[in-house]
Amino acid sequence: MTILSVQNLDVLFNTDDGIITAVDDVSFDMKEGEVLGLVGESGSGKSVTAKSLMQLNPANTIYGERSNILLKNGDRELDVLALKKARDMVVVRGGSISMIFQEPMASFAPAITIGNQMVEQLMIHTKMTKRQAVELSVEMLERVGINEPKKRFYQYSFELSGGMRQRAMIAMALSTKPKILIADEPTTALDVTIQAQVLELMKDLVKEFGMAILFITHDLGVIAQVADRVSVMYLGRIVESGPVRRVLHAPAHPYTKGLLNALPKLDALDEPLTPVPGDIPSPLERPNGCVFHTRCPKAIVDLCNTSVPGSSNVGQKHIASCFAIENVCETV
């Protein structure tokens, strides 16, 4: 069942240097119990997209006229972008949607105990008594694999290690039983061995709670391990999306292909690394036409630099936006 539908999302920022397009015509759906991966390099607009779901972008943000974010809230459908008051946003922020951030140290308040922060949000979003909230919080801490949850409940965030903090963050995000969890680079700041533990935990929790996860990362390996579907973003546009196996095994867009070739692989040590040529253009100098044409090896002169490619179907639920798709598929 679709619980969230993003339609033609445009996000612009009004800055001193002019108006910057951060997200350009992005559409996707999220279903119950499904992990949607959002990959892209820095500046591709993946975090801005995620923050738009809760209107967490800064005050200079302009959302496009045609943009809709429809959230299933009970029987009603709620347009998130139409909510103007912070009071109305409570249903969405922390209610239906929870978020885990990249840097767990920065996302906990340093002067309030972990326990008090967990209880506070439960008191706001649920009808629990304080006692029930405390019980549930300790139970959640235990559920995410934290030893001595009672002791940790009364500690401050600086007393916990990085991996433990991220576990506590997950416990806190899930305790309100959100329908959607946004995980913005949740394992990037962690060591590989801890990352493996946290990914394992998140996979188990999806099975148990059945919520939808929007998993944002720049690491294609992480995507391969957790996501069911994946969307690849470049300069604010989704250039390719589809089931994770299809996208990683048979990428259709030159950018996805380039990313995969640039990645050092352990089972092919002698293969040379092929970087994607050139640099990511500055957001102030957004290319016309297909945003990737300045770095694309397959770019067609007079076509890619003038018109925006529509999305074409390249297989089961596998979509890519590129004029040169046939060309790319032949060489896979």
Add this chain to the structure above:
Amino acid sequence: MKEKPLVRIENLSVDFPLGRKLFGKPPMLKAVNGVSMDIMPGQFYGLVGESGSGKTTLGRAILKAVPISAGKILFDDGKVSYDLSKISQTNLKNYRKLAQLIFQDPYAALSPRMTVRDIIAEPLEVMGITKSREETDERVREIASKCRLNLEHLRRFPHAFSGGQRQRISIARTLVCNPNFVVADESVAALDVSIQADILNLLKSLQRQLGLTFMFISHDLSVVAHICDHVSVMYLGTLVESAPTKKLFSNPLHPYTKALLSSIPSLDPDDNKKAQKLEGEIPSPANPPSGCKFHTRCIFSEDRCQREVPEWREFSHNHTVACHLAEKISSAS
């Protein structure tokens, strides 16, 4: 005939005091504890480990940027040889021209108030290597073109550049004084994948062109596997395993190396290497476990591991490991 190592480290320890005491010595944190290694000329030497394993401290000790508490670091490039634990100030100045560092974060490493030309020229001026401005300019232009920066770039300020370009500026600054040994500390960690490959290829080609020796510090095993000839794995201040790259990755002996390798998320969604995942986290270096430091997280751990510190021994040719049970583990797998 065996080649002489460019950098030889013998039993190196670096300790940091934990706070201050009025009487007596404060407790010490052993950031690096009894490490020995040889870095051969022309080698791309990799050093991997989790955060808190002491890899950065080791890299800094080799550059004499942190005080050495015990042990020796010998630098010998055929022309000069220094013992870094008792090097004089004059020799240290000379050593700085020979050994240099590339930083992790290209956004923090470049002064926003200097033009790229001034940034790259600064080491030459500080060390008094060049005599005139013309000579400086020539050196700057030469190294800039090797790092694929053009003349137009030299006039601009760092804010006008992307992450990959900034890292190339940073590399040019490092190499402008013609060092022969470079420590690259997490030099690609802050970069995007598509740019990372480009910088790795650049480092490799510069190494060949200029005959450099690299020590490449990273937490990313797949990057190290691609670029390094020889890899050492560090855990809580000690080396646990060291071998030529292919040997280490095809036949890891230490349980920690094995666990690190299986923790890397695979690109194949159907590949599920659950078996070797590590429990728990790296213990605090201020209060390390007894015996083998890895025994608290090791699935093979025996009584002996809690009591005896494993010896740093050569298991097979060029493949050194510190584990009591290396034979047993290697025959079992």
